[in-house]
Amino acid sequence: MLEQVYREHRQGLYTLALAITRRPDRAEDAVQDAFARLWQSKNLPEDPVPYVFASVRNAAVDDVRRSVRSAALSPVSIYNGLPPSRRDASAAGGGSRPGAAAGHGPAGPEQSVIDAEQHRAIRDAVDALPQPEREAVVMKVYAGLTFDQIAQALGEPLPTVASRYRRALETLGQRIKGIVGVGHE
Amino acid sequence: MSEEIENLLRAMPLKKPSAALDARVLGRSARRWWWLAPVAGGALAAAAALVLAVALPHGGQPPAAPPAPVAPAEATAQAAGPERLEQNWSEVSYEGLVTPDEGTPLRKFRRRTYEYVRWFDPRQGIQVETTVPREEVILVKAAVQ
Numbered sequence: 001m002l003e004q005v006y007r008e009h010r011q012g013l014y015t016l017a018l019a020i021t022r023r024p025d026r027a028e029d030a031v032q033d034a035f036a037r038l039w040q041s042k043n044l045p046e047d048p049v050p051y052v053f054a055s056v057r058n059a060a061v062d063d064v065r066r067s068v069r070s071a072a073l074s075p076v077s078i079y080n081g082l083p084p085s086r087r088d089a090s091a092a093g094g095g096s097r098p099g100a101a102a103g104h105g106p107a108g109p110e111q112s113v114i115d116a117e118q119h120r121a122i123r124d125a126v127d128a129l130p131q132p133e134r135e136a137v138v139m140k141v142y143a144g145l146t147f148d149q150i151a152q153a154l155g156e157p158l159p160t161v162a163s164r165y166r167r168a169l170e171t172l173g174q175r176i177k178g179i180v181g182v183g184h185e
Numbered sequence: 186m187s188e189e190i191e192n193l194l195r196a197m198p199l200k201k202p203s204a205a206l207d208a209r210v211l212g213r214s215a216r217r218w219w220w221l222a223p224v225a226g227g228a229l230a231a232a233a234a235l236v237l238a239v240a241l242p243h244g245g246q247p248p249a250a251p252p253a254p255v256a257p258a259e260a261t262a263q264a265a266g267p268e269r270l271e272q273n274w275s276e277v278s279y280e281g282l283v284t285p286d287e288g289t290p291l292r293k294f295r296r297r298t299y300e301y302v303r304w305f306d307p308r309q310g311i312q313v314e315t316t317v318p319r320e321e322v323i324l325v326k327a328a329v330q
Contacts, residue, residue, distance in 0.1 A: 014202040032209045037285055080198040141194045169187045
């Protein structure tokens with residue numbers, strides 16, 4: 001069962017750990033450490049997904065607490081450095097991006113610059129979120145968890161988690177408004 | 186607007202975990218019970234003995250006792266046949282105490298193991314060498330004082 005959870009949520013678990021540790025190598029360590037303990041768990045809950053996410057999160061938080069070395073290095077984003085192509089964005093449901101709606105052909109130099117700027121703005125906005133809000137975004141958007149599962153993973157009431165997530169989206173909207181045209185009619 | 190932002194976020198390219206993470210996580214899955222099985226322990230000892238038996242003649246270590254006499258035909262076959270040398274070595278570093286969910290302190294060690302295998306066929310002059318590095322994190326329950 002654990003192996004299935006890992007295979008289905010590998011990317012989400014790693015992204016969550018990376019959002020906390022801000023170091024790719026430490027993020028992988030956290031995922032491995034968490035599973036090292038999980039393999040020894042005799043009784044997993046009926047829905048193990050929140051439990052696994054909680055374990056990885058705890059491992060990542062522990063890593064940050066005891067790691068002085070990571071604090072001295074500049075934090076690493078959860079995103080890759082290269083912006084998504086317009087085709088990728090459309091396929092992923094990002095077709096409402098300004099400038100991307102004009103066509104589906106190959107991006108010209110001007111569009112590439114716009115895409116890169118949008119990518120940078122979103123990346124910086126997400127990276128600048130407070131950690132609890134960033135975790136909520138990662139678990140909801142990138143891990144695909146429900147609010148109920150996120151609440152279980154964080155050990156917090158569902159309304160708290162839901163409002164935190166909405167607050168994070170509002171903050172992101174404010175920060176990237178004008179750059180990516182969010183909320184523009 | 187929320188949906189619009191969610192779509193923008195989903196379109197962002199995430200950093201991917203390395204391929205080694207699967208081996209680190211799932212490898213532990215496959216190995217987690219081996220140390221409990223006496224049969225596996227016996228097999229490990231046998232494998233270690235085999236490694237020593239193969240490695241010692243090539244390692245420059247003089248045998249403790251003279252080797253048993255070998256029939257000439259058998260000795261010729263051994264000299265001309267393929268040779269296989271396997272060596273494993275590892276290093277362990279201590280990375281401090283960690284505290285899992287239950288609050289029990291654990292000592293964290295990182296073990297790096299290298300498995301080296303050299304296969305050589307003197308008749309055909311073919312030599313193959315492989316080195317497989319492996320890294321494991323080991324958690325040991327710390328004694329409470």
